[in-house]
Amino acid sequence: MQAQAQDIGLIKAALPAGLLAKADRLHDSPTQIDAVKSPAELARLIEAVAARQDRAAFAALFDHFAPRIKAFLMRGNTPAAAAEELAQEALLTVWRKASQFDRQRAGASSWIFAIARNLRIDSARREMRGKVLDLEANEDAEPPAPPDAELLASEREQRVRAALVHLTDEQLRVVRLSFFDGKAHGDIAAELELPLGTVKSRIRLAMNRLRDVLGDLT
Numbered sequence: 001m002q003a004q005a006q007d008i009g010l011i012k013a014a015l016p017a018g019l020l021a022k023a024d025r026l027h028d029s030p031t032q033i034d035a036v037k038s039p040a041e042l043a044r045l046i047e048a049v050a051a052r053q054d055r056a057a058f059a060a061l062f063d064h065f066a067p068r069i070k071a072f073l074m075r076g077n078t079p080a081a082a083a084e085e086l087a088q089e090a091l092l093t094v095w096r097k098a099s100q101f102d103r104q105r106a107g108a109s110s111w112i113f114a115i116a117r118n119l120r121i122d123s124a125r126r127e128m129r130g131k132v133l134d135l136e137a138n139e140d141a142e143p144p145a146p147p148d149a150e151l152l153a154s155e156r157e158q159r160v161r162a163a164l165v166h167l168t169d170e171q172l173r174v175v176r177l178s179f180f181d182g183k184a185h186g187d188i189a190a191e192l193e194l195p196l197g198t199v200k201s202r203i204r205l206a207m208n209r210l211r212d213v214l215g216d217l218t
Helices: 002-013 017-024 039-052 055-075 080-100 108-137 147-164 169-180 185-192 196-217
Strands: none
Touching: 039 055, 039 080, 039 108, 055 080, 055 108, 080 108, 108 169, 169 185, 169 196, 185 196
């Protein structure tokens, strides 16, 4: 948490004083903040940050993208406070990694929103791992299972965990949302901005892959 606070401080240090309030409160709608910038203009702003850490260019990027990223994340059911933190973290990543932007490979908006989506996925994975750790911490409260049952369960869990690494990132993402988060296929399609058929196909391919790897466990 302390490191994150320092990172947000770096963002604020890069902003002109007039934009500091927006770094603390991203509730304005995008249309209220600025006019829509052209893809070429947005690309030039990122390149200016990459070339000379141009604070004015970064401020313009923050002004343009921060509320849009927050709104995008909230449409995917991310709580407002978490969406705000992720929006700031996404812009901090832009500040740090602007040199990796290549307008020949992706537009400015696509590149920045991909950063935001990846941060949201990483955040969800951390939350899922936290839930798993909480469940493991509470296992002592349950009656102990027979030694042979514990051994079988442990072996099964290890095989399932090992099998998950055989899935692609896209397959693992939909499996997590469907089986760990209990989301319907339509909700997954909306959250990942994918066609429903693509979501169903990835789940089907993932389950087939797990059956191949796990064999008799499935």
